Amino acid sequence: MIMSDTPKPAEMNHSSNGSPWIEGVGLALSRNDRYIFTDLNFSLAAGQILQVEGHNGSGKTTMLRILCGLTLPSEGEIRWCGEDIRKNLAEYYAQLAYVGHAPGIKGELTPLENLELARSMSRPRKEADAEQVLERLQLPAYCDDVLCHNLSAGQRRRVALGRLLMLDARLWVLDEPFTALDPGGRKLVEELLSGHAQEGGMAVLTTHHVVNLEGCIVRGLQLGT
Amino acid sequence: MSEASLGTAFISLLRRDLMLAYRHRAQMLNPLLFFVIVVSLFPLGLDPDPDLLRTIAPGVIWVAALLAAMLSLDSMFRSDFDDGSLEQLLLTPHPLPLLVLAKIVAHWLISGLPLLVLAPVLGMLLNLGSESLFPLLATLALGTPVLSLIGSIGVALTVGLRGGGVLLSLLILPLFIPVLIFAANAVGNAGAGMDITGQLAFLGSLLALAFALAPLATAAALRISLN
Amino acid sequence: MSIIPNWLYQLSSPKNFYRFAGIASNWCGWIALFLLVVGLYYGLVNSPPDYQQGDSARIMYIHVPAAWMSMFVYMVMAGSAAVGMIWRIKASSAFANASAPVGAMFTALALATGMLWGKPMWGTYWVWDARLTSELILLFLYLGYMALQSAIDDRDTAARATAILALVGMVNITIIHYSVEWWNTLHQGATVTKLDKPSIHLSMLIPLLVMAMAFKFYYLSNALRRARCELLERERDKLWVRELVGENNSE
Numbered sequence: 095m096i097m098s099d100t101p102k103p104a105e106m107n108h109s110s111n112g113s114p115w116i117e118g119v120g121l122a123l124s125r126n127d128r129y130i131f132t133d134l135n136f137s138l139a140a141g142q143i144l145q146v147e148g149h150n151g152s153g154k155t156t157m158l159r160i161l162c163g164l165t166l167p168s169e170g171e172i173r174w175c176g177e178d179i180r181k182n183l184a185e186y187y188a189q190l191a192y193v194g195h196a197p198g199i200k201g202e203l204t205p206l207e208n209l210e211l212a213r214s215m216s217r218p219r220k221e222a223d224a225e226q227v228l229e230r231l232q233l234p235a236y237c238d239d240v241l242c243h244n245l246s247a248g249q250r251r252r253v254a255l256g257r258l259l260m261l262d263a264r265l266w267v268l269d270e271p272f273t274a275l276d277p278g279g280r281k282l283v284e285e286l287l288s289g290h291a292q293e294g295g296m297a298v299l300t301t302h303h304v305v306n307l308e309g310c311i312v313r314g315l316q317l318g319t
Numbered sequence: 320m321s322e323a324s325l326g327t328a329f330i331s332l333l334r335r336d337l338m339l340a341y342r343h344r345a346q347m348l349n350p351l352l353f354f355v356i357v358v359s360l361f362p363l364g365l366d367p368d369p370d371l372l373r374t375i376a377p378g379v380i381w382v383a384a385l386l387a388a389m390l391s392l393d394s395m396f397r398s399d400f401d402d403g404s405l406e407q408l409l410l411t412p413h414p415l416p417l418l419v420l421a422k423i424v425a426h427w428l429i430s431g432l433p434l435l436v437l438a439p440v441l442g443m444l445l446n447l448g449s450e451s452l453f454p455l456l457a458t459l460a461l462g463t464p465v466l467s468l469i470g471s472i473g474v475a476l477t478v479g480l481r482g483g484g485v486l487l488s489l490l491i492l493p494l495f496i497p498v499l500i501f502a503a504n505a506v507g508n509a510g511a512g513m514d515i516t517g518q519l520a521f522l523g524s525l526l527a528l529a530f531a532l533a534p535l536a537t538a539a540a541l542r543i544s545l546n
Numbered sequence: 547m548s549i550i551p552n553w554l555y556q557l558s559s560p561k562n563f564y565r566f567a568g569i570a571s572n573w574c575g576w577i578a579l580f581l582l583v584v585g586l587y588y589g590l591v592n593s594p595p596d597y598q599q600g601d602s603a604r605i606m607y608i609h610v611p612a613a614w615m616s617m618f619v620y621m622v623m624a625g626s627a628a629v630g631m632i633w634r635i636k637a638s639s640a641f642a643n644a645s646a647p648v649g650a651m652f653t654a655l656a657l658a659t660g661m662l663w664g665k666p667m668w669g670t671y672w673v674w675d676a677r678l679t680s681e682l683i684l685l686f687l688y689l690g691y692m693a694l695q696s697a698i699d700d701r702d703t704a705a706r707a708t709a710i711l712a713l714v715g716m717v718n719i720t721i722i723h724y725s726v727e728w729w730n731t732l733h734q735g736a737t738v739t740k741l742d743k744p745s746i747h748l749s750m751l752i753p754l755l756v757m758a759m760a761f762k763f764y765y766l767s768n769a770l771r772r773a774r775c776e777l778l779e780r781e782r783d784k785l786w787v788r789e790l791v792g793e794n795n796s797e
Binding site: 162163164165185187188192194195196197198199200201202203207211214217 | 327331332335339342398406408412413414
């Protein structure tokens with residue numbers, strides 16, 4: 095884990111009102127009335143990547159879902175630019191892209207249709223073009239018109255990750271993004287991540303792989319002791 | 320950089336659901352087939368006496384419509400839940416109740432509207448007079464959207480659960496009772512030559528109420544179910 | 547939280563609620579017992595028989611309060627569940643959950659007594675009378691609530707989901723009630739004698755009201771006790787429960 099806090103200009107690191115872009119404050123989660131984790135704090139500045147670690151069942155996926163506002167934490171809150179995300183979900187979601195365990199793509203649609211749908215449902219990048227995105231993700235050209243349920247798991251994962259390139263999201267939340275990907279695919283995701291960080295974006299991810307991100311600040315968050 | 324407008328999102332979601340239904344044409348027809356079969360069972364089980372059939376026709380057609388709605392409702396959010404699309408729907412910057420409404424409209428277009436096409440045929444099978452035909456269509460036009468709207472709440476509450484389908488009928492069927500009462504009664508009264516504006520007005524106000532409140536409840540229920 | 551007065555906020559913590567509910571439940575239980583004895587005495591012994599229906603009308607001292615309670619409990623349950631969901635108060639959700647079986651029981655009681663009364667009056671146990679039909683649908687609503695609650699594993703999620711269902715049910719309950727009344731007058735006319743008379747003699751009204759109060763206190767006593775159990779289970783890992791259990795063990 096690289097923990098080099100290279101100083102950067104304050105206006106880059108922090109949102110306009112001076113607080114970190116994204117913050118978890120005093121988070122606790124209980125499931126079936128038993129605590130999975132308590133008093134969890136973290137914060138992320140522009141260009142940083144947070145890797146959530148922990149053994150199976152330590153609540154990594156739930157942690158990401160809390161970050162997305164899908165799961166309600168038992169205590170504590172997530173803050174975006176210093177404000178509880180629940181106060182302005184719409185603004186927060188315009189900045190967020192989430193790729194979860196389930197890929198979130200429809201099997202009965204083609205990869206192109208899936209990405210076009212993603213574009214029209216949220217805030218797209220200006221230059222986003224679904225065909226170019228699929229090319230960038232090294233999906234063979236013949237796949238463009240094949241229904242997604244005929245693709246392999248790794249190919250479907252690539253389509254799902256395509257959403258990141260279609261949307262103009264500052265914060266990426268990725269649950270096991272390397273699953274089902276071949277070494278080439280893993281390298282691709284690493285490139286995407288470091289490119290995103292260099293543009294001042296942020297990412298929070300869980301993975302069991304050793305992530306190799308050149309020149310990025312990767313911070314760790316340990317769940318369950 | 321502007322985000323895709325709410326209108327675009329609404330239309331794309333609606334179009335997506337219709338396209339998915341189109342690519343699963345056979346599956347989409349099953350509830351309709353069910354509707355026809357249930358109705359045609361009654362003369363076989365009772366007595367093909369034309370007078371009896373005419374008396375029971377409004378109730379039978381409407382009960383069959385309720386059951387057909389139950390069957391088609393179950394799949395409203397199921398596949399979206401399984402493949403993670405539902406999570407993505409919750410994470411858009413648009414108000415969730417309106418996106419939910421797009422899905423409800425799609426559901427009605429797929430499963431409610433075809434009932435209107437089939438109903439005259441069934442009316443004929445059950446010896447329903449021609450004076451009852453328009454009232455039957457009117458009640459179906461006003462009533463089936465209410466079924467989709469109220470039903471969506473139940474589906475949203477049960478979407479992640481094992482055996483959700485049976486539970487869904489237990490939760491939702493009692494809530495359908497007012498629609499059943501007024502719709503079947505209107506058709507029956509029309510056959511007897513009575514005025515039915517009161518019943519239609521009541522169905523209309525039920526529709527307005529459900530239209531205003533059900534998407535809100537469904538959206539809240541979805542956020543809870545995905546917790 | 548500013549809407550809620552401070553003392554109520556204090557009370558809403560599971561620990562304080564547990565203590566309060568224990569005391570309140572006992573008191574309500576004794577009051578209910580007392581009122582029940584008084585009400586039954588006046589109703590069954592010390593009031594005149596109905597001039598038309600004779601002694602069989604006395605079942606109304608159970609039937610009518612039970613029918614009232616079946617509606618009342620649903621309203622309280624929905625309100626309590628909504629408060630529990632909006633302000634995330636465990637005690638409130640627990641009280642809503644505890645209300646469901648009690649409400650279902652009152653509904654079943656109203657149905658059963660209505661049927662028993664119907665046998666000598668109508669010659670059959672079941673007619674599609676407006677009240678009986680409404681009660682039957684209400685019973686379905688209660689059973690649906692309980693089924694949904696038991697289908698969801700996580701209690702927090704279950705509490706919020708059932709709160710939505712209860713609120714939807716509450717909007718619907720009035721609509722259902724009036725639709726059924728309307729449907730009933732169309733199909734049966736005025737031939738069916740309603741169980742409760744529009745004008746009722748004072749000697750019958752007083753025991754009726756006493757019985758209604760007895761049922762209310764019984765409901766409070768029973769639901770508070772159930773809510774206590776649920777809180778104890780849900781908070782089993784909390785310090786206050788451990789201390790409580792420890793105390794009892796050492797005695």
